[in-house]
Amino acid sequence: MLAVTIRMAAGDDAEWAAGVMASSDPWLTLGRGFDACLAACTSAMDVLEIAETGGERCGLVLVRPAGLAGAPYIVSIAAAPGFRSRGVGAALLDHAERTYRGRARHIFLCVSSFNPRARRFYERHGFEAAGTLKAFLIEEADEILMQKRLAPAANPA
Numbered sequence: 786m787l788a789v790t791i792r793m794a795a796g797d798d799a800e801w802a803a804g805v806m807a808s809s810d811p812w813l814t815l816g817r818g819f820d821a822c823l824a825a826c827t828s829a830m831d832v833l834e835i836a837e838t839g840g841e842r843c844g845l846v847l848v849r850p851a852g853l854a855g856a857p858y859i860v861s862i863a864a865a866p867g868f869r870s871r872g873v874g875a876a877l878l879d880h881a882e883r884t885y886r887g888r889a890r891h892i893f894l895c896v897s898s899f900n901p902r903a904r905r906f907y908e909r910h911g912f913e914a915a916g917t918l919k920a921f922l923i924e925e926a927d928e929i930l931m932q933k934r935l936a937p938a939a940n941p942a
């Protein structure tokens with residue numbers, strides 16, 4: 786596993802993140818080009834954070850703090866090509882969860898039906914399918930809404 790640090794985006798990070806997304810699935814299949822990805826990465830509603838290893842950018846996570854019925858929603862998460870399957874995604878997911886634990890009871894994200902590896906990755910990290918948004922972003926695919934409980938079940942808050 787790589788030693789990863791995570792920091793708020795600055796400078797040209799949004800362009801870098803948009804480039805990672807636009808050159809990779811699921812965004813390729815979803816038809817999200819660089820401009821659409823850059824618009825997402827610079828949205829005032831969302832928080833973009835960058836993972837680095839050895840001083841090099843290796844991943845991104847984009848979170849909308851009150852994105853789903855007031856709960857945090859992970860809009861996008863990616864490890865840069867060449868850095869996948871080395872723990873970068875796990876570090877970013879863990880960071881997003883720790884950011885909102887104590888402030889939110891649940892955290893959400895969507896995964897495309899054609900991305901079973903990412904779905905398995907989320908399930909390994911405790912996310913469960915909460916529903917299917919049929920033909921949501923493109924006609925040919927569904928989005929699976931996934932949910933993870935952040936607060937202990939006994940917590941009445």
Ligand SMILES: CC(C)(COP(=O)(O)OP(=O)(O)OC[C@H]1O[C@@H](n2cnc3c(N)ncnc32)[C@H](O)[C@@H]1OP(=O)(O)O)[C@@H](O)C(=O)NCCC(=O)NCCS
Pocket residue numbers: 809810811861862863864865868869870871872873874875876895896897900902903905906
């Ligand atoms: C999904 C993703 C964020 C996980 O980050 P990561 O650093 O590769 O993940 P970790 O090293 O912590 O864990 C490895 C797991 O990631 C998933 N993964 C690895 N490469 C992947 C890829 N190209 N696409 C989708 N999932 C992938 C797999 O579940 C893998 O486990 P496996 O090797 O047993 O199949 C990353 O692989 C990625 O950026 N994929 C492409 C973009 C994407 O699918 N983002 C999710 C959109 S919902």
